[in-house]
Amino acid sequence: DTLLNTFSAYGGCVDQRVQGAAICGKFGAKGVIVRSMTNSIDDFPHTGTMTYNDLPRAQYIPAAAISSKAANALSTDLKKNPNLKFFFKQSCQTLPDAPSYNxxxxxxxxxxxxxxxxxxxxxxxxxxxxxxxxxxxxxxxxxxxxxxxxxxxxxxxxxxxxxxxxxxxxxxxxxxxxxxxxxxxxxxxxxxxxxxxxxxxxxxxxxxxxxxxxxxxxxxxxxxxxxxxxxxxxxxxxxxxxxxxxxxxxxxxxxxxxxxxxxxxxxxxxxxxxxxxxxxxxxxxxxxxxxxxxxxxxxxxxxxxx
Ligand SMILES: [Zn+2]
Incomplete structure (x- = not known):
């Protein structure tokens, strides 16, 4: 079904984006980079919801999804050089709740x-x-x-x-x-x-x-x-x-x-x-x-x- 229905494929792998920071944070990772949840190979990153579960605030780590093309390049480069350094800078933030309506x-x-x-x-x-x-x-x-x-x-x-x-x-x-x-x-x-x-x-x-x-x-x-x-x-x-x-x-x-x-x-x-x-x-x-x-x-x- 995952080969035919892209929603099944998405459902099968989206835990990496949703849970990535919570799980990797627990093991002391500095940050988490995930491959975008898409079946196309392009330069567009796909965002989406993520969580830290009950991780203590001090263990929160940055998380980002990169495009499928970028993920392929990163994977190839990492195989060539396991000591590769990865730099990322983020400017996103969570603002306080504001009223909105159904x-x-x-x-x-x-x-x-x-x-x-x-x-x-x-x-x-x-x-x-x-x-x-x-x-x-x-x-x-x-x-x-x-x-x-x-x-x-x-x-x-x-x-x-x-x-x-x-x-x-x-x-x-x-x-x-x-x-x-x-x-x-x-x-x-x-x-x-x-x-x-x-x-x-x-x-x-x-x-x-x-x-x-x-x-x-x-x-x-x-x-x-x-x-x-x-x-x-x-x-x-x-x-x-x-x-x-x-x-x-x-x-x-x-x-x-x-x-x-x-x-x-x-x-x-x-x-x-x-x-x-x-x-x-x-x-x-x-x-x-x-x-x-x-x-x-x-x-x-x-x-x-x-
Ligand atoms: Zn929707």
Missing amino acids: VVGEITGTETPENIFVVGGHLDSWDLGEGAHDDGTGIVQSLEVAYLFKKNKIRPKNTIRIVFFMNEENGTRGAKKYAALAKTNNENHIGGIESDAGGHTPRGFSIQANTANTKLLQSWKKLLGPYGLHDLDAGGSGADIAPLQGENVTLVGYRPDSQRYFDYHHTSRDTFDKVNKRELALGSASIASLVYLMDKYLYNNTLLKP
Whole structure:
């Protein structure tokens, strides 16, 4: 799977970036350099979240990701000269927290408005690029679900809530706050779908639900297949909706083609010109179609308690 699905490959090696400083710091390293998490060979470093775990502050070490080309050069040079000296200088810093917000809008359900189905992506991005594919496309597609329902005069049975989550990249803070508020306000979340895998050609959905609901969604393959939506495997959904997880909550992750995503992911290259309008629109239609099917056939007017 790691050879076909770049997200699997990313998931399999991203611990080196996330945990590198915490682990190497424990063993007294001076700093940690990681190869960027990408399958392309280029000059663009890919940033991303990292942690020091419970390492004492005095043992914190600098960490950086270098481009795949630079990593190849470093590896070659190190083999030639094991005493090679590496110099790096950083100017990044963590500033104090500042207030920011999730953005929420909804279409109230006609039959069971108390049942809420979330459609979302995340509003923030790493600041070295524009975050066009991560996750501007997810934001646009979430908004387009509401637009397509309105345009086609579809009134959902359940409340469809569009959520632009804030701060996914640096600790899913918006998602955690959203889930906490949902609990405080006794809201009944029945499911959700997240688009946070880029805006490329639709391939399908990943389903995070109980066995019965997973099977029901997979039985729609005959409806979705003709539109290129063949992947309906059980798996994760999305970092922002995952905190809403529960026995009767059906969560879905939108899964577009993944081959080019890690060319741009968390780099200065993740800009608007990389988004193909038609691929993006096909994704919006795919997500809207699944939301329509789920709203109509999954919940059958029964109040499902999370
Ligand atoms: Zn993202």
